[in-house]
Amino acid sequence: MSAESAGPAGDRALLERVDSLVTGGYIGAQRAEDAAAAVPAARQRVLDWLRITSAEGDWRRFERLASLALHLHPEGLGPILAAVLVSGPAGVNTEDLVDLLGELQAPEGVEPVAALVRERKSTDGPYFTFCVKALQVLGEIGTPEAVGFLRSVATGDPAAWPDPLRWHAAEELGIEDELGFDEDRMLGGS
Numbered sequence: 001m002s003a004e005s006a007g008p009a010g011d012r013a014l015l016e017r018v019d020s021l022v023t024g025g026y027i028g029a030q031r032a033e034d035a036a037a038a039v040p041a042a043r044q045r046v047l048d049w050l051r052i053t054s055a056e057g058d059w060r061r062f063e064r065l066a067s068l069a070l071h072l073h074p075e076g077l078g079p080i081l082a083a084v085l086v087s088g089p090a091g092v093n094t095e096d097l098v099d100l101l102g103e104l105q106a107p108e109g110v111e112p113v114a115a116l117v118r119e120r121k122s123t124d125g126p127y128f129t130f131c132v133k134a135l136q137v138l139g140e141i142g143t144p145e146a147v148g149f150l151r152s153v154a155t156g157d158p159a160a161w162p163d164p165l166r167w168h169a170a171e172e173l174g175i176e177d178e179l180g181f182d183e184d185r186m187l188g189g190s
Contacts, residue, residue: 015052046065067100132168163186
């Protein structure tokens with residue numbers, strides 16, 4: 001009996017094998033293809049493995065499998081990543097999940113990413129590194145909802161939105177000149 005037909009134990013063995021192939025370092029397209037060639041079932045099983053590792057709270061493995069899945073293009077990856085981002089479990093690398101949702105251009109990511117910007121705008125300063133990345137991801141996703149959120153930040157009340165976030169949202173939309181924004185003033189330059 002092959003590992004692929006051996007039921008839950010066989011599936012766990014396949015998961016372990018794939019994980020061993022992607023542990024340690026960046027998982028790019030070629031590495032993902034090599035892992036899928038070594039374990040052909042990975043293409044069909046990776047979403048299930050993401051659900052399993054999420055339920056187990058094994059976030060390092062979840063992140064490796066999510067990076068693998070990004071390059072294997074399984075239908076349904078965006079909702080899984082967005083659900084984890086919404087639940088906000090301790091130990092998950094939020095920034096990596098936000099990046100993955102942007103790379104996928106996953107519409108499901110808009111509300112969770114926007115919620116993180118709203119939540120962190122008061123604590124991410126003075127450089128707003130995470131919030132700026134999240135605004136850029138919303139620009140990558142580019143749905144009407146993402147554009148609407150960026151516009152609400154760019155044109156929002158300066159008392160509600162720090163100038164650097166207003167600037168970066170406007171920049172994502174290409175409307176900073178239209179709004180008369182001064183980059184040096186808004187980003188704290190001279």
